[in-house]
Structure formats: C-alpha cells, structure tokens
Amino acid sequence: MGTASLSHEASADGATAFRVTRVVTDERPWARWLLIGVTVTFLSLFLVVPLAAVFAEAFRKGLGAYLASFRDPNALAAIRLTLLTAAIAVPANLVFGVAAAWCIAKFEFRGKSLLISLIDIPFAVSPVVSGLIYMLLFGMQGWFGPWLAERGIQVIFAVPGIVLATIFVTFPFVARELIPLMQEQGTEEEQAAVSLGASGWQTFRRVTLPNIKWALLYGVILSNARAMGEFGAVSVVSGHIRGKTNTMPLHVEILYNEYNFVAAFAVASLLALLALATLVLKTLVEWQMQRQVTEALELREET
C-alpha cells in the first residue's frame, strides 16, 4: 500500500499549496488495484458470502419461524449447555494460562521449553483426537471409566466430559497470548515491587496484572470463542443426547441432518453473531494493546 504525505509548500504567488509526495515503495496503480481486487474477491467468496448465507437461510421463512426455532426446548438446552461449558472452561483456562505464563516468563527452570511445547499440544493435535483421549481415559472401556462408574460418576456422554474436552482444546489461548508479552516486560518491575515490601500477591495484583490486562482479555475472548464453537472434540465425548449433551454446534448439525434448515441456521446465526461480536471486541482490545506497546517502546527509547 502506498502512503502519501502532504507537505506545505509556498507557491510562486505566495499562497500555500499542497503537494503529494510519492513514496518509493509505492506500487503502480494497476498493480495496486489488482492486489486489492484479489483480496476483496477472496474475502467475499470465503467469508462474507457464507456469513450472509447463514442469516439468509435463517430468515428464509420470516422472523416468526426464526424466533420459533428458539422456543424448542432442545435448542434452549443446547444454548444453556454451551454457556455453561464456556462459563467453566474460560475461567479455568484464565487461571491456568496466567499461572503458566507467569512461571514461564518470570522464572528460569529445567524443562521450561518442554512445558511450552506441552501448552501447544492442543493447537497441534486434531480436535477429534483430543476427544478420543478423553474416551480412552474416562470411557467405559477406558482407564478410569469403570472405577468412576462404580462411584456413580459419569464423564463421557455427560456434561463433565464436554467441559473437560473444551478445556483441553482452549487452554493454549490465554497462555500463548501472555507469554511473549510477559517475557518482553521482564521482571524488573516485579523485583522493584518486592524490594519495596510488596507480598507475592500484591506484586501480582498491583504490578503484573495491570501490565498484562489487555493481552489477558484478548486471550479470554479468543478462548471463549473457541469454547463456544468447538465441534470435533465435544462431538466425540458428547453422545449427542438431545436436550442433555448437545452443545450449540452439535445441535446445529443434528437439525441440519434432519433437513430442518431454518432451525439449523437460526442456531448457527447465534454462533455467527458470537463470531462478529468476538471480532469487534478483539479489534478494540488489539487497539488498546497497540497503544500500550507504543507507550512501552517510547519509554524504552527515551531511556
């Protein structure tokens, strides 16, 4: 993209004229339009059109039919379960992510790079495999399944399994977001806080947390979006029991397979709205983070 800067220049008759200075990295106009064209076409085909299609299908039989889809108790149960799962998985990963990032960024210990690799496993592994891991651990033919079943605890084909699978697939988000930022910020401020008499908790709450809050929020937003939208891992452990173990993405699939398109896309439209809301929030937070980074850079340059 070309950037043009305006510079004041006094013209011969004494009036001030504006001159547009071309930057050397500017592309020629046709190349610029070609690049923009390709990008816009691609984005429309693969993002905007499908997103619009979701809403078009959802409202095909009118607002009444759309709203009726949400009066189905099974749909309501799916929404409730999705919210519950996210409400457990996101805080759990918030705590885990902060703890992991804290120890990775602020301390030196043996096995640190191994820990970083472990955190990345859910990104590297297919969600279906993640689901199967839990089947292997807690299923009736699994390691702990029979033992748990004797005590009347059901994990697989029940809410606990869904929550566990969701926690597994979402746990890198917060940690991954925080580690680079915390490493860059270093430990000097924490050392200063401790030397000034602050306890470990005071140091965390008054010094570390304010410095990472935007990155933390960013990680939480991404983590939440994935928790609500997760299909693969949850599908394996859920058992697809209507009204009981179906989350929103699973419910959408069932409705679609039953040719109940309006209901399927109505529920899907909620997920799409979630995605849009996530994008808006993400942009706002990114903007805040950028500001923080710029400030940090200015601070560094001046010193």
Place this chain on the structure above:
Amino acid sequence: MSVEVAHITKTFGEFRALNDVSLRIRQGELVALLGPSGSGKTTLLRILAGLEVPDDGSGGVSFHEEVVTNQPVGKRQVGFVFQHYALFRHMSVFENIAFPLRVRPRRQRPSFEEIRRRVMELLELVQLSGVGKRYPSQLSGGQRQRVALARALAVEPRVLLLDEPFGALDAQVRQELRGWLRRLHQEIHVTSVLVTHDQEEALEVADRVVVMNAGRIEQDGTPEQVFHQPASEFVMRFLGQVNVFHGRVHKGRASFEDMAFDYPHYPHDQEQRATVYMRPHELDIHRSSNGVPSLAARVERLNPAGSSAKVVLRTQQGQDLLVDMPLERFRQLGLAPGEEVFVVAKAARVFVPDIAPEYMI
C-alpha cells in the same frame, strides 16, 4: 557498623561472581562499588538487597549488627534503585512513590492523608513537586531516575542501594545528577552503596571507593587513596589513563627502554621483570635531557582542546606515550609534530611480581 558483609561467596553455575568478599560500611557513608562488568559489584549489591542469596556455607550480611542474610528483600528495609529505574509504567509518579506505603500490612500502613503528605515531601526532596500526576512515559530520563530514588526513599531505608544509577543517562544529565545526589546524601545522610563502572563517577560522588575485579575486592579506600596509592596493577589501570612500560629491576635500579632510575625497594642481585606505570599528568616534556632520567620520544599529535593539553608521543621502541600538561606549559613549550623531545617523569609506579607496589622518583 551500619552494614557488614563477611566472607561472601556467590557462584552462578560454573561462574564465581564473588569470592570470599568482606566489607564494612559505616553509618551514613556513601560507598561506591567500582569495577568492570563481571567484577561482581552488582552481585554484591543484590546480595545486600536480598535479591540474590549468597552460596550456602559462605558468610552473611548484617545491618546494624542484626544478621539479615536469610531475610527476604521486602523485610530488609532497603531502598533499591534499579539501573533502568523499574518504575511501574501504569501508575502515576505519585502512585509509584506511594506504592511502598500502600503495600504495608494494614496495621503499619499510614493513613490516606499521611501517605499524601509523605509523597509530597519526597517529591519536593527530589525537586519534582509538579509532576505527581504524570506517568513515567511522560518524564525525561533524569526525572525518572529521581522518581525511582524518591520511591526507594519512601521505604525509609536502613540502606540505600543504587545500581548504576546514572548509567542510562547522557553525559550532561549525568554530571548534574551526580552533584545533586551528593548534596541529597549530605541532606538525608542515609547509608548508601552505589554500583558503577565509571571511575570518574565513583571518585566524584563517594566517600569511599571499593574497587572490585573478578569477584574480589582489589582495594578499599578514599577516592584519594585509590587514585594516588593504588594497591594493585589492576587499580592503577582501571582508575584513569596510564602509560604502561615493561622493564626490569636489579640492584636498586629500575629500567625500561632508555630510562633508568633508582628503585631502592629491590636491592637484590637477581634481575626481575617489572611493570612501570606513569599517569599522563605526571609526565612533563623537556627539550633537553639535562642528566635527569628521561625518555627520548617523538611528538606525534597535539590536542590542546580541553582543560589541559594532550600530547601523544612515540618512544624510540615504537610505543605510544600520552602526556597531559597544563595549557600554559603547552603554550610555553610550543611543540610541533615530528619534534624529538625528552619525557621526564614527575612520578612513576613500579610493580614487581610478589612485592608490594612502591612509589618512586
């Protein structure tokens, strides 16, 4: 004794940062730990603060006869000023300075008004009364340094520890802050330890200079002592510019190149190698030798820009020699590049291996 360090050793993996170091600091003293990087000065400072722990089985640290070796940093009541200030970037200057007061246990915490009063007092002390509401990113380097100092003083420290306090500032601000720190110390008289690699800074600011090298204390004395009576070749080299010549001592005489002089401290028959050190300002240039021990040399370069004139010469054996002389003397001599002259030493220092250094001429 305000601070006492006894037989401290500290190793990081294979590296021995401190090797059996002992040091005593009197109440109200301002001591500079001076040394090149890797000499252990910062490690010693961090051990004083409690930010590092000495090796197991090595000695300890005590403040006012109270052993604090195992006390965590937060309990030691030390004020630590970090090299890059480590101000809390999300807090205003006021909040930065109030921090140590606000994090005290509830029973010892001053009231809201008291905190406010104390912070205002400290801001005034560091001459920053107007900037309480600003954030660290809005301050200049020198201002940040002063905020960091005020924050450290808010702890009401038993000992104030400063790690390269002026390291990140430009020369002029540095000069100003040195004088300011000296005056501040006279005003509040808190026992202070300052780490620096800048010998000029140490000599100018401190009451006492502790020169460190390779994990050991090379010399501990007043600025005058370490400059004029260096205890080792290292101290001689580290404090200021010096001309070094390799020569020998034999039967009460020392010699190098074409210069020889009496050296009664080595009366032995056996010839020994020796190193001769001469500071540039302890040398003078003469047109003729006049029978005085002197060194023939050729004038290479002249630089009269400064408070004294610097003359670079080359000896007959091709070694560079630097002479510093008052501008008046320089004008009187009227030297020209290429001229053959005689360099006379007003003072020189001879280091013979295994023999204590002696002053001569």
